[in-house]
Amino acid sequence: MNLTLHVWRQAGPDAPGRMVRYEAADISPDMSFLEMLDVVNERLMQTGDSPIAFDHDCREGICGSCSLMINGVAHGPNPGTATCQLHMRSFADGDEIHIEPWRARAFPVVRDLVVDRAALDRIIAAGGFVSAATGSAPDGNATLIPKDTVDTAMDAAQCIGCGACVAACPNGSASLFTAAKITHLGLLPQGQPERLQRARRMVERMDIEGFGGCTLYGECQEACPKMISIDTITRMNRDFLRASMTPVRAAVAESD
Amino acid sequence: MELRSRVPGGPIERKWDTHRFEMKLVNPANKRKHTVIVVGSGLAGGAAAASMSELGYQVKCFCFQDSPRRAHSIAAQGGINAAKNYRNDGDSIYRLFYDTVKGGDFRSREANVYRLAQISVEIIDQCVAQGVPFAREYGGLLANRSFGGAQVSRTFYARGQTGQQLLLGCYQALEKEVARGGVTMFPRTEMLDLIVIEGRARGIVARDLVTGRVSTHLADAVVLGTGGYGNVFYLSTNAKGSNATAIWRAHKRGAAFANPCYTQIHPTCIPVSGEYQSKLTLMSESLRNDGRVWVPLRGGDRRPPGEVPEAERDYYLERRYPSFGNLVPRDVASRAAKSVCDEGRGVGPGGLGVYLDFADAIRRVGAGTIRERYGNLFEMYQRITDENPYEVPMRIFPAVHYTMGGLWVDYNLMSTIPGLHVIGEANFSDHGANRLGASALMQGLADGYFIVPSTISDYLASAHPTPVDPSHPECRRVEAEVAERTRRLLAIRGKRTVDSFHRELGSIMWDKCGMARNAAGLNEALRRIPELREEFWRNLNVPGSDAELNQALEKAGRVADFLELGELICRDALHREESCGGHFREEYQTEDGEARRDDARFGYVAAWEYTGDLAAPRLGKEPLEFEYVHLAQRSYK
Numbered sequence: 044m045n046l047t048l049h050v051w052r053q054a055g056p057d058a059p060g061r062m063v064r065y066e067a068a069d070i071s072p073d074m075s076f077l078e079m080l081d082v083v084n085e086r087l088m089q090t091g092d093s094p095i096a097f098d099h100d101c102r103e104g105i106c107g108s109c110s111l112m113i114n115g116v117a118h119g120p121n122p123g124t125a126t127c128q129l130h131m132r133s134f135a136d137g138d139e140i141h142i143e144p145w146r147a148r149a150f151p152v153v154r155d156l157v158v159d160r161a162a163l164d165r166i167i168a169a170g171g172f173v174s175a176a177t178g179s180a181p182d183g184n185a186t187l188i189p190k191d192t193v194d195t196a197m198d199a200a201q202c203i204g205c206g207a208c209v210a211a212c213p214n215g216s217a218s219l220f221t222a223a224k225i226t227h228l229g230l231l232p233q234g235q236p237e238r239l240q241r242a243r244r245m246v247e248r249m250d251i252e253g254f255g256g257c258t259l260y261g262e263c264q265e266a267c268p269k270m271i272s273i274d275t276i277t278r279m280n281r282d283f284l285r286a287s288m289t290p291v292r293a294a295v296a297e298s299d
Numbered sequence: 300m301e302l303r304s305r306v307p308g309g310p311i312e313r314k315w316d317t318h319r320f321e322m323k324l325v326n327p328a329n330k331r332k333h334t335v336i337v338v339g340s341g342l343a344g345g346a347a348a349a350s351m352s353e354l355g356y357q358v359k360c361f362c363f364q365d366s367p368r369r370a371h372s373i374a375a376q377g378g379i380n381a382a383k384n385y386r387n388d389g390d391s392i393y394r395l396f397y398d399t400v401k402g403g404d405f406r407s408r409e410a411n412v413y414r415l416a417q418i419s420v421e422i423i424d425q426c427v428a429q430g431v432p433f434a435r436e437y438g439g440l441l442a443n444r445s446f447g448g449a450q451v452s453r454t455f456y457a458r459g460q461t462g463q464q465l466l467l468g469c470y471q472a473l474e475k476e477v478a479r480g481g482v483t484m485f486p487r488t489e490m491l492d493l494i495v496i497e498g499r500a501r502g503i504v505a506r507d508l509v510t511g512r513v514s515t516h517l518a519d520a521v522v523l524g525t526g527g528y529g530n531v532f533y534l535s536t537n538a539k540g541s542n543a544t545a546i547w548r549a550h551k552r553g554a555a556f557a558n559p560c561y562t563q564i565h566p567t568c569i570p571v572s573g574e575y576q577s578k579l580t581l582m583s584e585s586l587r588n589d590g591r592v593w594v595p596l597r598g599g600d601r602r603p604p605g606e607v608p609e610a611e612r613d614y615y616l617e618r619r620y621p622s623f624g625n626l627v628p629r630d631v632a633s634r635a636a637k638s639v640c641d642e643g644r645g646v647g648p649g650g651l652g653v654y655l656d657f658a659d660a661i662r663r664v665g666a667g668t669i670r671e672r673y674g675n676l677f678e679m680y681q682r683i684t685d686e687n688p689y690e691v692p693m694r695i696f697p698a699v700h701y702t703m704g705g706l707w708v709d710y711n712l713m714s715t716i717p718g719l720h721v722i723g724e725a726n727f728s729d730h731g732a733n734r735l736g737a738s739a740l741m742q743g744l745a746d747g748y749f750i751v752p753s754t755i756s757d758y759l760a761s762a763h764p765t766p767v768d769p770s771h772p773e774c775r776r777v778e779a780e781v782a783e784r785t786r787r788l789l790a791i792r793g794k795r796t797v798d799s800f801h802r803e804l805g806s807i808m809w810d811k812c813g814m815a816r817n818a819a820g821l822n823e824a825l826r827r828i829p830e831l832r833e834e835f836w837r838n839l840n841v842p843g844s845d846a847e848l849n850q851a852l853e854k855a856g857r858v859a860d861f862l863e864l865g866e867l868i869c870r871d872a873l874h875r876e877e878s879c880g881g882h883f884r885e886e887y888q889t890e891d892g893e894a895r896r897d898d899a900r901f902g903y904v905a906a907w908e909y910t911g912d913l914a915a916p917r918l919g920k921e922p923l924e925f926e927y928v929h930l931a932q933r934s935y936k
């Protein structure tokens with residue numbers, strides 16, 4: 044198939060960017076979207092042009108590296124599918140495809156289609172963990188966890204941290220990302236001791252990083268390659284509210 | 300070069316305990332005065348960095364992805380082994396040890412494997428405590444599944460995303476330490492060389508991949524957890540960025556490289572679909588629990604699978620290996636697939652595929668149960684191939700998956716360079732010539748959470764490293780060499796892209812040093828690889844500069860190293876005149892086509908030393924002794 048691409052090119056964080064048109068001829072429908080870009084890049088390099096920079100690694104939809112806005116939709120047209128799992132058979136011969144980076148205040152562009160998502164790591168660092176230092180664990184079967192609970196926790200834990208939810212959100216909110224972690228850990232018995240403190244710190248961090256607030260547009264769950272539900276956000280809000288009403292113990296304050 | 304394994308004395312069950320008691324400790328107040336560099340944030344590196352920081356060391360951790368959570372470990376699907384014997388099916392630490400030594404075709408060090416089996420039990424506990432949502436039974440207890448090479452059910456899993464969940468547990472522990480100030484994280488930063496001063500590893504030279512800035516980082520010890528080198532074959536199940544640069548540069552600075560030719564070809568991957576193919580996708584081995592592998596009995600049978608009657612199908616694994624059936628170890632399953640395809644009985648385009656059929660399992664337990672067990676894998680398959688595996692059998696073919704070889708390490712996981720520790724897939728340690736499924740996650744976490752944090756204390760307490768200044772001439776020299784290499788790559792301005800060289804190298808490696816090897820083919824590879832390398836340095840085209848995010852430049856550096864490592868792999872494969880595990884030399888097979896080992900001549904670890912001349916590395920040998928598991932021809936019949 045033959046396609047026309049319009050790709051965002053930007054030489055560096057402070058350089059101006061613009062859409063550039065490329066013809067992508069002879070593309071096989073069995074190629075993945077990123078393989079199509081590989082082919083375009085090989086051709087660009089052959090003619091001495093600089094290849095289009097984009098993040099990718101596993102190409103199996105699990106590492107969360109790939110991050111393209113395709114025709115204005117995060118990860119493109121197929122629901123529950125990361126960019127790297129999208130195949131060209133989802134497009135038609137002659138299509139025009141617009142490819143842009145994630146756009147959000149908290150995700151500055153690094154180059155072309157590559158953005159800086161370190162803010163997501165900092166949200167996890169603020170509280171997205173269970174403090175269980177190596178060596179201190181009881182037997183894995185010491186605490187029973189109902190299958191349903193663990194399955195629901197796993198639904199949220201599947202988040203690949205790609206940031207599509209942020210890119211899709213008109214407010215640029217990272218609520219789905221943050222709520223997925225709060226839900227995963229908050230459902231499990233191991234996550235209880237730090238549950239409220241976790242919600243408070245992570246939500247506060249999200250604000251500090253410049254992510255917008257959540258007004259329940261619901262675009263995030265549509266864009267999520269793991270189809271994580273916005274129910275998790277309700278849970279996050281509840282935990283956050285409870286945390287705001289619970290006095291912070293001196294011990295917790297000290298560890299801050 | 301001295302290869303002292305430093306295996307402690309005493310009975311095997313007591314060695315690790317005895318050793319832990321005998322090792323020196325660093326007093327808690329002094330720990331914070333030591334800096335340790337950890338390169339890699341996968342299961343091995345991430346676990347090591349978090350655990351050492353918890354102990355009080357100052358840790359600097361590096362990865363090339365934009366976040367430590369994206370390390371290749373994230374992609375592991377099937378599960379992690381542990382000798383918990385929760386199923387009461389006869390498992391034990393000894394049995395896991397035995398299965399691993401036997402599965403590795405008697406080419407691993409017994410003491411290390413025993414320790415791995417012992418620690419396996421603690422790993423599960425640790426991960427559960429971190430909130431890893433392992434699959435559970437209705438009663439709330441942890442669930443298990445079976446994996447190849449074992450007759451007990453000891454694999455713990457989180458749907459088909461076990462690696463993801465384990466890595467997230469580890470990454471969260473790491474971020475917790477980042478927030479506390481114990482770990483400084485350097486994402487998008489690539490180690491390009493090792494600094495060795497007065498015979499000890501003292502730091503690394505790394506390039507900031509965003510700005511291109513090259514800088515020196517110093518420490519009292521260096522730990523490499525940089526993963527495997529399967530991408531030397533270009534097409535593999537590894538993530539695109541997985542590379543050998545860190546271990547290869549360390550090798551060139553004096554670390555011996557052990558058993559480079561031991562590569563694992565995984566039997567169940569989605570077959571190649573076209574020339575543009577950029578990587579191969581694994582279908583977890585756990586599928587062999589319920590899927591039956593077959594090809595048509597007759598060569599050239601082009602009927603769709605549904606039209607081939609039962610009587611005209613050859614369930615060749617069940618036929619050849621009645622006691623293990625579809626669950627034989629990977630090397631055995633891969634070779635069997637190759638041989639039926641060589642006979643012209645392969646299916647799909649080019650005849651390079653075999654069926655993995657779930658029809659019986661769906662009849663037996665229902666599509667719902669199968670969906671529950673493997674839903675995400677079936678979806679992944681359908682997305683890639685556009686075929687529905689609930690209705691037609693999957694087509695699978697072997698692909699490069701894992702590298703058992705790696706930098707040589709002693710019992711303390713220290714390389715031949717004092718102060719340089721190597722963990723996870725990057726070292727050669729525990730899997731011998733073939734790794735059993737669900738054992739890499741176990742090894743990475745054993746190394747990272749439990750072993751290296753202890754052994755590093757022993758090293759620091761005994762070596763008393765003195766401070767080094769970044770202006771030390773050796774730092775300057777290594778930094779200058781790194782800069783010069785980058786400059787050279789950019790200055791060639793030739794005609795061929797990095798990928799075109801990488802593909803060509805990969806096809807040489809796959810054809811001559813893949814599932815089956817022979818002397819003539821290996822000699823040919825040893826002629827062609829240096830030629831290709833020569834052309835690379837003459838005709839490579841890397842656009843752009845070194846002062847920016849330049850992905851072509853990153854790849855070029857990695858492929859330059861693969862072009863050297865590939866040669867060593869072939870040399871090792873040529874020298875090992877026997878077949879064992881993943882290393883199958885056609886000249887050395889039994890009458891029914893199984894691997895024939897030669898314990899008398901090759902019962903050793905081959906540890907290669909860099910001499911400055913790629914054509915003439917020096918071979919060191921660490922003899923392997925088997926006191927517990929008796930050397931025997933493996934049989935899965």
Ligand SMILES: Cc1cc2nc3c(=O)[nH]c(=O)nc-3n(C[C@H](O)[C@H](O)[C@H](O)COP(=O)(O)OP(=O)(O)OC[C@H]3O[C@@H](n4cnc5c(N)ncnc54)[C@H](O)[C@@H]3O)c2cc1C
Binds near residue numbers: 340461462538
């Ligand atoms: C598709 C797939 C499925 C698998 N499934 C299973 C399974 O079910 N069970 C099992 O036990 N095993 C499985 N494995 C194997 C297992 O996942 C790996 O062996 C293991 O995760 C390797 O972990 P690691 O920590 O050693 O390295 P990795 O996870 O590869 O991490 C390497 C780290 O090093 C960093 N790095 C590398 N080079 C540099 C450099 N030069 N500078 C800076 N940083 C660098 C990377 O950024 C990364 O952080 C699977 C493997 C694949 C490919």
Ligand code: FES
Binds near residue numbers: 099109126128
């Ligand atoms: S490249 Fe890993 S999720 Fe797409």
